[in-house]
Amino acid sequence: MNAIPELQHQFQDAVLAGTLVPVLATGHFEIYVNAYRGRLAEALRDNYPVLYRAMGDHAFSQLACSYVAEHPSRFRSIRWFGDDLTAFAEAHPDLLPHPALADLARMDWALRGAFDAADSDTLSAADVATIAVEKWPGQCFVLQAAVRLITLQWNVEPIWQALNQDENAATDAPQALQHSLLVWRREFECHWRSLDAREATALLVIADGGTFAEVCESLDEDANPAQTAAMYLRQWIEHGLLEKIL
Amino acid sequence: MKTELQGFGLGLRTDHYRDFIDASPRVDWLEVISENYLVPGGKPLYFLDRIRRDYPMVMHGVSLSIGGTDPFDADYLKQLKALVDRIQPAWISDHLCWTGTESLNLHDLLPMPYTHAALRHLTARLQQVQDYLGRPLLMENVSSYVTYPSDEMSEWEFIAELAMCSGCDLLLDVNNVYVSSVNHGFDPHVFIDAMPAQHVRQIHLAGHEDHGSYIIDTHDHPVSDAVWDLYAHTIRRLGMVPTMIERDDNIPPLAELITELDAARRLAEQTLAAKERAA
Structure with a gap:
């Protein structure tokens, strides 16, 4: 033995x-x-x-x-x-x-992951301006390593925010609401915001390595998909969600 | 080649990051918990790099499981080596213990049986890690709460023998010696006196929780009077050894820890001065 x-x-x-x-x-x-x-x-x-x-x-x-x-x-x-x-x-x-507590757990874990995710470069508007017009449809983008996109079943964000600031905060009961939550880090601060279904779908296309044209396709119910996709892209760049172009 | 590091240090804790950057307090060196920085990026590594610019550092691990029987976790060793390359510590230490088996981690520092078989086991494992990291490891004695019927020697004999067999150096935790001495009923001075002076590179001081018939090593109190006395004995026996205070819980403002560290500095200096006068 x-x-x-x-x-x-x-x-x-x-x-x-x-x-x-x-x-x-x-x-x-x-x-x-x-x-x-x-x-x-x-x-x-x-x-x-x-x-x-x-x-x-x-x-x-x-x-x-x-x-x-x-x-x-x-x-x-x-x-x-x-x-x-x-x-x-x-x-x-x-x-x-309460079942909504699972969504608070999801949000905590996503923020914890973003906190010490790998550092990445940040794509700027000037970088994007270098993309030739004919290359736009096939253009892919890389999200920063800290970006997390999670699906929640309840509107727990107000509760999360209140309790994060004050452990004794009084909170209202959460309402059932399926939606997406975006978590990311800028410099060393973690951020989050809820997304409407269209933006979440478009961002998922990017996360999966899709092209700008595929982002536009994902917005086919929109009156002007290319314009909406460009607006999202601008916003993602402003928030520092993108690392680089591929 | 032995890297020189002298004086009195503290464990770097997140609560004090800003103090070290803004006030450059008088601490000779810092010890960082390796696992806290084995993360992909973000604030922990930013502050580590920033503070490293101003302070010499040593790395202290808690999950190598040198005494374990599972193969070493290759990914962990790889990350550890990358951290070594990143901050160039004066040395790396971990604990003379095991932390789990069958791929599990109990996240505790569990005592080895003090047997000849365990000495052979540890010597081989130390060689393996030291070869991979390309530098010697310091092994720290842990606080323990049990002993094994299979023990063939005392803890101090075991440690001294290990240093001789493997050539590893030692991180002598004076608080752990005291805690174990109370828990197992031995004279802590005998333990200290058995330490091979040439192998003791660093000393830990810390606080504990006294439960009457036993003591738990909690690192959440100031250093106790009994541990100060044992530290003075250690310095008389070993001479000046780089010393630090470990505080892991109930962390006070940095100024309070520096005051405690200054007390260690004074005690060591006075002890050596008194020894010289007596000689």
């Missing part, structure tokens, strides 16, 4: 199972058992700060405990722990006092 792997296997199993007195070690084993759960729950609070505020300590702790029990960490850095919390919460509605 190789003693070290066996010892570590038993130790880890006991921590994961919450066994307080394993036979393999003597002393205060419960400190490791408690520290494991406490540390991972704290990581979830850090990664989902507004969800935590919205749920309160008790409900969030129950969600965190259940998640930790089913999702032992495989990450080197605890910063990434909790990547599946939204899906987990949706699959366990008993742990979520």
Whole structure:
């Protein structure tokens, strides 16, 4: 028997199972058992700060405990722990006092991802002005690494904003409203805004590597698709969403 | 070749980024938690680069799992090496522990069994990492709350032997020595006296939480009187060693930590002066 792997296997199993007195070690084993759960729950609070505020300590702790029990960490850095919390919460509605909380989780995670996403150059209007007229239809653009486009089922943004500013803020009940939320980072500050369906569709075309002509096609119900596409493009450049032309 | 780094440092924490940039406080060097900067970009790396311009740095990792039995995480090592290239630390340290097995990470610093087999295991793994990183690693003693019936030697014998076998250097955490001494009932001075002086490159000081019959290493309090006393003993025994204060929670204003760091500086200087007078 190789003693070290066996010892570590038993130790880890006991921590994961919450066994307080394993036979393999003597002393205060419960400190490791408690520290494991406490540390991972704290990581979830850090990664989902507004969800935590919205749920309160008790409900969030129950969600965190259940998640930790089913999702032992495989990450080197605890910063990434909790990547599946939204899906987990949706699959366990008993742990979520209101279904809109899943959207707060989505928004928290998207902003957390934008915060330390890779730095990128920013495409300027002057860069775009160099594109020859005949090249426009086939022109592709690259989004910055920090850009996130997520779909929400509820209008949770006012709640997110209020709780982000003040943990005790009074908030109205969210209304069901399927829409897209754009998250991005400019310099070192993260931003977000909700998008109407047309702009979200157009931006998705860019995200998928589509051409300017395909952006226009995605807007075929619009009176003037090319003009609308150009307007969106200007706005995306102003907000610093684009990294470069391809 | 050994990179020289001297004096008294602090752990760089996000709360103090602006203070280091705006006020250039009198801290000789900074220790950064490697994992905090193994991210693609954004604020963490910006501040790291900005502050690195003004302060020497050392890197301190928490998830190498040198004592683990899984193969090393190649992606983690690659990122670690990239960070080394980026900030050129005076040295890199991690903990003499394991953090998980079977691809899991318990995100804790778990004690090794103090056996000859563990020494061989660690020596081989240290060699592997040091070869990959192209530089020596410092190994830090951890606080522990359990011992294993399979132990064949004391922790201090184990560490001294490891330094001899592997040639690794040591980051001696004086608070961890004290915490473990209370938890396991040994004399912390015996531990300190067993440390091979030529291998001790850095010292950590930190606060802990006293639960009466045991102590938890929390890094959320000022350094305790007992740890100050043990630090003075350490300096008498080892001479001046680069020393820093670790604070990871309940983080006070930077000025408060600098006052505590100045106390460490004074204590070390007074201890050495007294030793010289007595000689």
